[in-house]
Amino acid sequence: MPASSIATPALLWDVFCRVIDNFGDIGVCWRLACNLAERGQRVRLWIDDTTALRWMAPDGHDGVEVAAWLAATSFPPPGDVVVEAFGCDPAPAFLAAMAAADRPPVWINLEYLSAEPYVERSHALASPQMSGPARGLAKWFFYPGFTAVTGGLLREPALSAEQAVFDRDAWLAAQGLGLRDGERLVSVFCYPGAPVDRLAASLAADGRPTLLATAPGAATGAVRAALATLGEPAALRQHPLPWLTQSGFDRLLWAADLNFVRGEDSWVRAQWAGRPFVWQAYPQDDGAHGPKIGAFLALSLATAAPDAAETIRDWTAAWNALDDPAAALPAWTPQALAATGAAARAWRDRLTGSADLVTRLLAFVREKR
Numbered sequence: 512m513p514a515s516s517i518a519t520p521a522l523l524w525d526v527f528c529r530v531i532d533n534f535g536d537i538g539v540c541w542r543l544a545c546n547l548a549e550r551g552q553r554v555r556l557w558i559d560d561t562t563a564l565r566w567m568a569p570d571g572h573d574g575v576e577v578a579a580w581l582a583a584t585s586f587p588p589p590g591d592v593v594v595e596a597f598g599c600d601p602a603p604a605f606l607a608a609m610a611a612a613d614r615p616p617v618w619i620n621l622e623y624l625s626a627e628p629y630v631e632r633s634h635a636l637a638s639p640q641m642s643g644p645a646r647g648l649a650k651w652f653f654y655p656g657f658t659a660v661t662g663g664l665l666r667e668p669a670l671s672a673e674q675a676v677f678d679r680d681a682w683l684a685a686q687g688l689g690l691r692d693g694e695r696l697v698s699v700f701c702y703p704g705a706p707v708d709r710l711a712a713s714l715a716a717d718g719r720p721t722l723l724a725t726a727p728g729a730a731t732g733a734v735r736a737a738l739a740t741l742g743e744p745a746a747l748r749q750h751p752l753p754w755l756t757q758s759g760f761d762r763l764l765w766a767a768d769l770n771f772v773r774g775e776d777s778w779v780r781a782q783w784a785g786r787p788f789v790w791q792a793y794p795q796d797d798g799a800h801g802p803k804i805g806a807f808l809a810l811s812l813a814t815a816a817p818d819a820a821e822t823i824r825d826w827t828a829a830w831n832a833l834d835d836p837a838a839a840l841p842a843w844t845p846q847a848l849a850a851t852g853a854a855a856r857a858w859r860d861r862l863t864g865s866a867d868l869v870t871r872l873l874a875f876v877r878e879k880r
């Protein structure tokens with residue numbers, strides 16, 4: 512029987528999220544909480560900084576209670592499952608209450624996503640607590656991933672159905688993003704330092720009309736500067752976006768002809784969009800992002816047509832500053848967009864053929880309780 516068809520009783524989940532920087536921590540935790548609630552679970556989401564939820568999820572979500580996680584927070588008794596996101600260390604008093612419970616909760620550490628081989632080796636391993644407030648408990652490592660022996664990827668049960676009824680033109684018009692005849696829509700969400708100037712120069716060079724929809728912050732600033740440097744090319748125009756809700760951001764990715772995404776959660780969402788995308792990994796001082804990018808490209812492009820694979824490889828290398836900045840890059844011609852789009856859809860189909868993260872997590876928790 513597929514794991515998804517096994518009924519799971521409603522459990523109470525405590526999800527802990529510490530906002531380190533950017534929006535990936537809260538973005539992933541919010542998706543997880545909503546995904547759990549959509550499967551009938553009850554979730555308390557403990558966050559040390561809820562600021563980004565004001566734009567990411569202004570309406571909240573049924574079944575998800577957002578709670579402040581401050582130094583002074585006094586916690587209720589732990590629920591049935593505790594998820595700490597990215598090793599964020601729940602409060603010692605809460606850990607002690609977990610250890611003292613008649614039936615201690617299943618304790619999960621949700622890790623970062625990668626396609627590197629260590630993920631398959633490390634997924635579902637236990638870390639027995641030999642000392643400290645949680646002494647005697649085991650913490651389980653849960654690694655998201657792209658293969659059957661990992662924790663999978665966050666994906667809502669209704670995602671494909673929502674995509675099937677998505678009205679691109681109506682949605683774009685409602686955002687003030689009406690496209691002109693034959694205009695390409697390119698969305699950009701990036702870190703400071705992304706070679707936006709190379710993108711703008713490449714798009715300007717082929718003269719096709721292009722609308723660059725840019726996320727607040729680095730993308731909006733860098734695109735504005737790049738267009739000014741190029742002398743405001745007639746074919747390119749920019750639409751600086753406000754922060755969108757998470758579901759609005761997903762729709763932007765469904766609507767665009769080409770997406771530039773970053774980090775973790777927007778990277779996954781670009782994969783669900785099934786549109787050509789270029790991913791900027793979170794840059795790390797020790798260069799750890801290099802192998803992370805290489806592993807993902809090797810896996811996701813393994814069966815792609817050679818021209819599509821080359822376009823994505825070259826642009827990903829450039830976008831992560833891993834190539835010669837003077838090198839020429841493949842143009843985003845209609846043919847290139849069609850080929851990379853076909854590769855993106857084939858990769859998405861491969862991923863949707865296996866169970867999503869929450870289905871796998873529910874099965875894991877059932878086994879450990």
Ligand SMILES: Cc1cn([C@H]2C[C@H](O)[C@@H](COP(=O)(O)OP(=O)(O)O[C@H]3O[C@@H](C)[C@H](O)[C@@H](O)[C@H]3O)O2)c(=O)[nH]c1=O
Binds near residue numbers: 567774776
């Ligand atoms: C641009 C935009 C993003 N979002 C959401 C989508 C995602 O959930 C979130 C952005 O998260 P990411 O794509 O992961 O990129 P990020 O760079 O913000 O987060 C990063 O934070 C670092 C600390 C981690 O180490 C990285 O792995 C990564 O998660 O913001 C919106 O909801 N609306 C928007 O308009």
